[in-house]
Structure formats: C-alpha cells, structure tokens
Amino acid sequence: MESHDYEVIVVGAGHAGCEAALAAARMGCKTLLITLSLDGIALMPCNPSIGGPAKAQLVREIDALGGEMGINIDKARIQIRMLNTGRGPAVQAMRAQADKEVYQKEMTRTLLAQENLELLEAEVERIEADSGQVEAVVTDSGDRYRTKALVLTTGTYLKGRIIIGDISYEGGPHPLPAATKLSENLRELGFAMGRHKTGTPPRVARESIDFTRTEEQPGDDRILNFSYMSPKKKKPQVSCWLTHSTPRTHEIVMQNIHRSPLYTGVIKGTGTRYCPSFEDKVVQFADKDSHQIFIEPEGLHTDEMYIQGMNTSLPEDVQLAVLHSIPGLENARVLKRGYAIEYDYVVPSQLRLTLETREIHGLFTAGQVNGTSGYEEAAAQGLIAGINAARQVKGQEPFILKRSEAFTGVMIDDLTTKGINEPYRLLTSRAEYRLLLRQDNADLRLTRMGYQLGLVKEDRFRRLQQKVEKMAEVRQEMEEYRIKPGHPEVEALLAERDQGRLRDAVTIWELLRRPEIGMDDLVQAGLVSEEVEEEIRSQLEIECKYEGYIKKQVEQVERFERMEAKRIPEGIDYDEVPGLSNESRVKLKEVRPESIGQASRTPGVSVADVNVLLIYLEKKRRSSEHERGFAEVQGTAAGRE
Amino acid sequence: MEDTIAAIATPSGEGGIAIVRVSGENAIELVDKIFLPVAGGRSLQERAGYSMGLGWVLDREGQKVDEVLVSVMRGPRSYTTEDVVEINCHGGLLPARRCLEEVLHRGVRLAEPGEFTRRAFINGRLDLSQAEAVIDVIRSRTDKGMRIALRQLEGGPGRKLREIEERLIGINARIEASIDFPEEVGDVDEEAAARELLEVGRELEQILDVSRRGRIYRQGIKVVIAGKPNVGKSSLLNALLQENKAIVTDIPGTTRDVVEDYLNIRGIPVRVMDTAGWRETKDVVEKIGVERTREVIAEADVVIVVLDVGAGISQEDLDIRDLLAGKKTIVLVNKEDLPEKRITTQELEEMFGDWPVIRGSVKEDMGLEELEQAIEKLVLRGEVQADDMEMMVNLRHEEALHQAKVHMEAAKMALEADLSLDCLAVDVWGALEALGEATGRNLREDVIDRIFEEFCIGK
C-alpha cells in the first residue's frame, strides 16, 4: 500500500469537482483530483445548455469569484440568448447552448495546465477518518492518498441505478459506471443518505429529423458573454428547433403507462417537479393535449440532437413510438435512449454553510451529491467547498456568502437550513433580495472577495476598481449636472416622446428616471459621453430606474444582516435551553444553525423560540464572563501571595 | 440599538390610563411625527431625557386621536436601555389602540410578545437571575397569543383571510413562473393580474374595515346578560347600546349564533353577548339549551344576572344562579318602577351572597349608571382584565392586513406605471409576506409549490 500526501483531494471531476479542484489549487494547495474516468471530465450528461434564470446568476457569480464555468462555456458555446428581456433587469438571464465535447476538452485542458493540481483516474472506495478528522481516501486498487481536506463531488454516481422500462442496472450517467462502495462507506461513517431520481431524454440523429416541420429558434444577434474576462467578440450561432407533442403522442403514453417504472413502482427515488418525465406531464396535466419539445444540438461536430422536454424511462419501443408521433420526428432514429437514474445523496442538513460536514472535520461535499440538480448549482457549490477546504488547510476563516450577497448563498443556506424532498433547483423566486442579486452586477458584488481569496488576479481586480470608480464618477456627474429648460437636445427628445417641455431645471439622473427616457437617449443627446462603456451605462440605468425598489431591498438587507451577525456558538446544547418548543428543539438539533438569522429560517422555529434562544445565549455569555472575571480575581490573589 | 418596536403596555389598574410604549433606534423621531405638543411645548426630539410633554396624537389627516402625556427616556437610561417613548392615553384602551396604530403606520414594528423584556434582559437591564422568568413571560404570552390567534383564524373572517392568501399565492405563482420558466409559461397576462390585484385589494380593504370596527375578532371584556325570560334583558342591552354609542353595527356575511355588540364603557371596550334568539324566544334555556348557555357564560368575563322585581325570585332564577358559580356577577333587580315589589334585600343576600346588587329600572333609566360603574370597578380593580393580549393579537392581524394592503397599492401603481415584472414581484411578495405574518406562515414555499401544481414545467 502506497501513501501519497496532499493538502486537498477532490473526488469526482464533474462540474462541482472541477471548480473545487481549481479553486484549491489556485489558492496554493497541493491538490489531487480523482475521477472514475479522465474522459468524463466536466461531462454534461443531460441538457446541452448552461444558464437560464437563477442559473445564469450563479455562473456569473462563479466567474466573479474567479471560477471557471463562465470562461469555459464562453469557449464552448454554439448559441447564446438573453432570456427575460421584457421582465426586468433583475431577472434577465443568459443561456448558452454548449458543444458538449468542446466543453469537456476545454475544461480538461484547463485542469491539466493548472499548477498545484494533479489528476488521477481511479474509483475511491473508502474515506478514512480519525477521531472526526478526515485522513485519507483509499481507491479500488488499494492505494491510499493522505489529505488534510477532502471534497466529495460524486454527482449522481453514488449507488447509481439506471432504469429503462422494465430493465434496470447499476450505473452512473451514460456511459460511466456507478460508485457503490463509497455510498456504503458514507453510511458507515454515520451520514444520513437520501435517494433521488432524475432522468434524461433520448438523443436522435440529426439527419433523421425533418426540420421543416419545426420552428427555428436562433440565438441573439449581439455580443453576450458569461465571463467578464472573455473576449468580446461575436461567434457563429447555431439554432435550436421547437416542435410539439400531439394528442396521438399522449395516447401512446397512456396506452403504455403500465410499463413505466414510475408507475410500476420500480422507481423509488423522489423525482423533480421542475423536470418531470414526459409521462408524468401527460398524466398530471391531462387537460393539455400538447407539450413543447425543443430539439437542441449537442455540438457542432456530432449528429446527436437532444430532445428537450422528453425525459422518459418508458421502454425503448414506446420511446420510439412516442417520438414518431411528433412533427419533425416521424422518422427519427434514436442514437441514445432516454433513461431514469436513481442515486444516493447526502442529506444536506448535515452540512455547515461552508459545505463541510459537521460529522467529519475536513470532509466537504458539493454538487448533486448534496441533493441538488443542475450543472450550475453543482459548480457554485464546488467552488465554495474548494475555497473552504483550502482556507481550512491554511488555517483561515471560513468563507460564507450570505443570502443577501449571492444566489450561491441563497442556495447553500436553503440546502443546509430547510431540508429538501426533491432534487433542489435554484429559482430566482427563492431569493428574497432578487433585485440586488442580478447577473449584471455579480462582479460588483463578488470580485473583490474573489481577489481577497486569491482567486481573482491583480489585472482583473484593477479592472473592477476602474469600473467602480468610473461608475461613481459618471453617476456623480449625472446627479450634479442640471439641464435648464430650453436645452435644445433635451427639449427635442422630450417633444419626440410626446412629453411636455421642461418647466424647471433637472439633473441628468432625474431625467433618466422618467420611464420614457433611456440611457441611449442621454448618450445621443450628448449628456453622457459615448466613451462610457456599455456595461457601465446599463448598470447606471438600472441603478437609476430602480432606485426606489433597490433602496427598499437594501433596507431589508440591513435588517436581515443584523440577525445573521448574531452567532450561535458551535457547541450549544439545545436540551439545556429552557422554554424552547419541542418541535423547534428537534429541528435546531438537526440543522444546528450558525446564526440567529439562520435559526429563524429553520422550519418549525417560531419567533418566540428565537427570542428564547437570544436570552439563553445572553445568559450564557454573562455567566461565562462572570466566571472569567472570577478566575481573574483569583489569579491576582494567587499572584500576590 | 435594534429596530423600533411598539406595543400597549399592561393597562390595568391605573384609572383608565393605557400606555403605548415605543422602543428602539428611531423611537423618538418616529413618535414625534404624530405628536403635536400643546401650544409652546417642545417636540420630543428637543426634550431632555426623562421628561414629560403634554399634547395630542394626530392621525394622518391631522385629526386629533387622543390627548396624551408623552414621556421620553433616552437610552441607556430606560427600561430597554434603548430610546423609549411612552404615550399615556387617558381615554383608556381604545384610544391607546388607535395611537398605537398611528405609530405603526409610521414604520414602527409591532413588538413580539415579551420583546421589551427580552431587550431589557439582553441589554443588561435585568440581571442573570431573571432570565428564566423572562423566558416564562415570552413563552406564556406567545402561547396564549397563539391560542387566541388560532381561535380567530378558525372563524369566518379567518376563512376569508385564507381565501385572500390563496389568491395572492396564485398571483405570485403566475409572476414567478413566468420569470423562472419563461419558455414554458410565457408572459403574465397583465390585465388579468391588474384586475385580480384590484379585487384582492378590495377584499383586503373589506376585512380590514370590518376588523377596524372591532367586530371581526374578539377583544375587550366580555359581558353576558343572563336571566329568565321577560325580566328585561333585551331592553337592558338596547339601553346600553343607546347610551354608549355602539362601536359597530352588524356585519353582513358573518354568521354567528351569538349576537354580540360592542360598547365603549368609560374607555373600556365591552362586548355584550346575548344568545341568538334571546329576543324572540320566551324560554331561553330550553331553546338554546343548557349546554350552550353554559358555554356562553363560560366565556364571559362579567355576567349581569337580571331579576324581575315584580315577578319575584323563582326556581328558574336560582337555576341560572347555579350556572354562574365562580363568575364575576352583578345582580340587576329590574323593573323597580313597578309598584309591586316581590324581592326583598334579605332574600337577595340569602340567595345571591356577596354579589353586588343594583336596583333599577331599564324603562326609567334608573341604575344604569350604577351598573356601568360596577363593571368599570371590576375591571379597574383588576378583578377582570380587559384582555390586552387579545387586543394585541387582533392588532397584529390588522397590522399585517394593513401592510399587505400598502403593498397591494404599490403593486397596482407598479402595474400602472408599466414597471417591469421583477419590481411588481417585490410588491406582490411584500403583500404575501405581510399576510403570512397574520397567519403565521412562511408562504414562499407555497408559491413555489403552486408553480409546479399549475404549470407544466420542464422543457
């Protein structure tokens, strides 16, 4: 048995694992990334896209903190669109279609080039811990790798089980095997495990599709990037295609529903409501005789087309019949069939906000293994786990993003505090301060932190500082410069918009606040310099137009943060706290909140319980102060003798 | 310092004075906004710590709500060690409640049960040995408040509230689904949303109105008039109602099997209860049943048992007396205007012990004044507590409804101004969260659940 020493080991090279490994290595830790297959790095086993509402915000946050997902999707994307353009700046979100192969290749290249980072192909079977401190992992070949911190990012592989119709077998996402021993090992180590179910649709050969019977969905004709660092240039875009299921499709599903493992009871894991199988949709929304089906390319150089909206675990013959009943897919040739996958996850209420397990010091878990879904959710967790693993190794304070600072913070707080009963997907509706957590201002929110963590390089940080300064400068000018009645360009603009003439002098800022005036108008009227970057312009425009709402949310955040600032000591014994209701005692013991704020969000904990807790903490504080004071007095007395 | 909170401090025992206590970082500044000092008086902000000022509390229209004595205590020399303002309302509980409302509408938060005490403790005002006692206060007041709230939510108005809540969840879900799943759900039908917001806003206004008139929830002390048929109970009720302008009139649409009316007896809100059909039937106990009578009586804080001096004391009267064991009871010997007197003082003493006895005539308006005094005395001596807890719960609900309404109005304006969906969502969430305060639920998850129930998500 050979022994190797690392500071951080990451198990699993999916989206979480890649971010975790890169972060730890970039922060200077000697890092090892172990994966079942080096060909499976950053695999996108499901939809070939990244972004969308809430998810785009996550990618932007990852990027602002110095993570890789944004840069990588910018390299690999073959289409990009801005969603929600009509629904307001806070909820605008980019989504890109990826060339899956390029995505994997680029990420693999980045990992290989990363200093301090080694890659290893192996299956980890066991975690070794000594008196609650993680020590090492042992692989299938019996090799032992010692480490100070371990990040587990094993996705849907833990005891993975693939189900198609009445066939089911052990396996991870196609084409990789499952990790069975590790799941058992986690149970042995004392972790509560849950079981989830998710699914993926069939892939169809491009040349077998009749696109004339579908509707084309082109990308946006403007320059969009996920990463603030990606070169601002246009790339050629490929289209997606939209078609619909027919009454005939639904008939076929209903005729064969008894063969669906969801209904025969073969599948036991909890499925997702936001990503139901097609058969679920047909059954649950029986009044709808048609559902949207999107056909998305999996890459530029592959024949595979992803049939979005068609997640299914129906038997193969039924899958084919279903597809053939859909316009454009009458002659579709299936390259890969759809399947459902069940897998174990670590119940996330066992985690701290750093994603470290409470049970074992130095053991972190991130991504789908924590019961979440989605590449972006996984990557953001991976980044946070990687950062905290590295900081722990270096003896630094934990790094936690608050709900008021980032969607990443909302997600991790939800996971650890509220518990989950289906794969967790981030929604913008989950964020209380959505207007502040926009994709456009992720850099303003987080890049400084990324710099302090050592993940954002000097040049990027300088760019941010320049941007901040420039924004402040332009804003000040806009707030100070007064336009007098009779200003030719402004009066012309107002007339053009059917507005009355200026009665009093107004500042540029006030002018911009009017709904009919936009930033572009101000630039055209020569009131804002053309040299001000587009990015700064649009951010100032948001700040101006939404000032009232933003201010309201900022005030809410102040109140929120007061509660977050009240810490609950680690070792608190809830059995000792008098006056707690039983329900909340049970929940508090399970979740072990780190602050009064988090306690108040824990389901089952009432305001009265929070008040009682506050008093208990104060009592504790005073008695320990008293004891300390007492000890000091004794100390001096002893000294005098 | 923490955020600013307010509540009615325990009002009993002090000759009809009730205190609105305000504590926190902006206490002085915020109360100043509703305080008009007497001519030549100083504003609160200009006052020294520990001083009193005479003046009026004004509502938003500038109308005087009550004449008050306001004391300012600057932190740390106050009960909570924060800046504290106490508004002494001598009109009693009802005006105090209105003053509190005005304070709340200026952005002060209604205190949680026991919150002042909690702050006093945390800030070092109370010593360590008092911790347990503080916890007890919080616990018992909360539990009691919860029981009251539950009871209130079970009734008709509670149902109405949940209906509104359901609709708001629906509106929220539609907006959120459209934001989070734009491709599957498509655009929000803004006209329909506007219509619905308007409707919900109106319904909110309605319950708020009903609640404001004091009828929707229980509050004040409960007085039951008991007595055998024909002794003059209904007449008494009517007389009391006429003298003390009833606070409310009946509310259509709320079904009750008990007729209730509110009186304002010397600033004390008094709810007089009379069992349904009392007026029509000639044999009450038989009609409504002994059980129901017992129930009504059990809930009463004070019972007025009416005797007919012309009819004398019969077995029926004694049966009623037996139902009243342990109750604060006032005996009214009615119809003293009749020439024939068949009840002697001795009989009364023998049969009704030391219950206060008033002889009078409803018809001739004799003894009613005395009766009211007797009620007041029971309350002020603390033998009967005007239930400030109930009032606080009631107020908490109203405040939540009020906040919800404010958010709904903002939402309506956002729609009219054609603001984007993300802004509209802020207001609609705000309304829902405010309602959640009333029903004690966090409704965010309900909205997310609703999205998945109503929309076929998952492209």
Ligand SMILES: Nc1nc2c(ncn2[C@@H]2O[C@H](COP(=O)(O)OP(=O)(O)O)[C@@H](O)[C@H]2O)c(=O)[nH]1
């Ligand atoms: N003389 C006289 N008659 C009264 C007085 N109070 C009530 N009554 C009459 O007694 C009758 C019964 O009164 P009512 O209020 O209906 O009694 P209830 O059955 O106890 O509600 C009516 O005819 C009243 O007018 C009173 O003080 N003096």
